[in-house]
Amino acid sequence: MARNPERRTALLDAAIQVLADEGARGLTFRAVDARAGAPTGTSSNYFRDRDQVLSEAADRIFVRLTPAPDVIDAALLPAPSRALVVELMRQLAQRLAAERACYLGLFELRLEAVRRPELRTQLTKVLRTDLDENIRLHLASGMPGDADSVRLLYFALTGLLFDHFTVPGLHGDRDLDDLIETVVTRIVPEL
Template identity: 60%
Template sequence: MARNPERRIALVDAAIEVLAHEGARGLTFRAVDSKAGVPAGTASNYFASRDDLFTQTGARIYVRMTPKPEEVDDAMRPAPTRELYVELMRWLVRRMTVERTGYLALLELRLEATRRPALQAELNRAIRADLETNRRFHLDSGLPGDADAFLVIYLAMTGLLLEHFTLPQVLADRDLDDLVETVVTRIIPEK
């Protein structure tokens, strides 16, 4: 197996692009090589199998989608109120819109995980760890709402993002920022 970490990251990032544009069936070594602009056969030197490619892509996707700590620090400067919560969820939607490719690839990976145990294990690990980190952050930051309110927000925002990115016309008659505010104000109590 090849050991160039920068090339491996470039190949996995190319895999994310392929997933978002071609779906799981389109994720082949040849498609990854082409998207990464490397010679044919390169991806097969970095990944033992297609399952390995899926699993490593699942591990990488959250790295790409996670905001930098300084961005989180900037976002958390205002007092931890329900209004801040609304702004944080709007920020989440904006970040996912910028990283739309990553979000769509994650949806493809979630579906593919129902058929690939190693990928499912990796996504369970990564998403559970991310969820726990965000839950602890929520509770430690003093934002309003308990752990259950955080979980309901997570589930509601996941559904909102799914609708927004996969069937945007379903909610086309509603302003996205207003929808986010509605979700937050219906779930999170005022402080």
């Protein structure tokens, strides 16, 4: 297997873009090579099979979506409040919009995981780690609500953002920021 880490990352980023644009069924070594602008056969030098590409793409998505620790620290500087939770959820939506391919690629991976038990195991681990870290941060920072509040925000915002990215007209003229505020206000209690 080839060992150029920058090339490997570029191939994974290309795989994520293929997932977002063409779906999991369109993810082939040839499609990844073409999207990365690499010679045909390059991906097969870095990944033993398609399952490895899917699994490593899941990991790469979370690397791209996870803010740097200093960004998290700065976001949590203001006093804990429901208004801060609203602002943090809006920032999350902005980050996901900036990484739209990652978010759509993640949904493609979720659908593919239904048919691939190994991918399901990997994706469950990655998603659980992310959710657990969000719960830990929420509770440690003194934000209003409990672990179930974070879970409910996760469920609601996952669906809201999925709608926003896939069928943006579904909610009519409702602004995404306003919808986020409504979700948070209904789930997170006042301090």
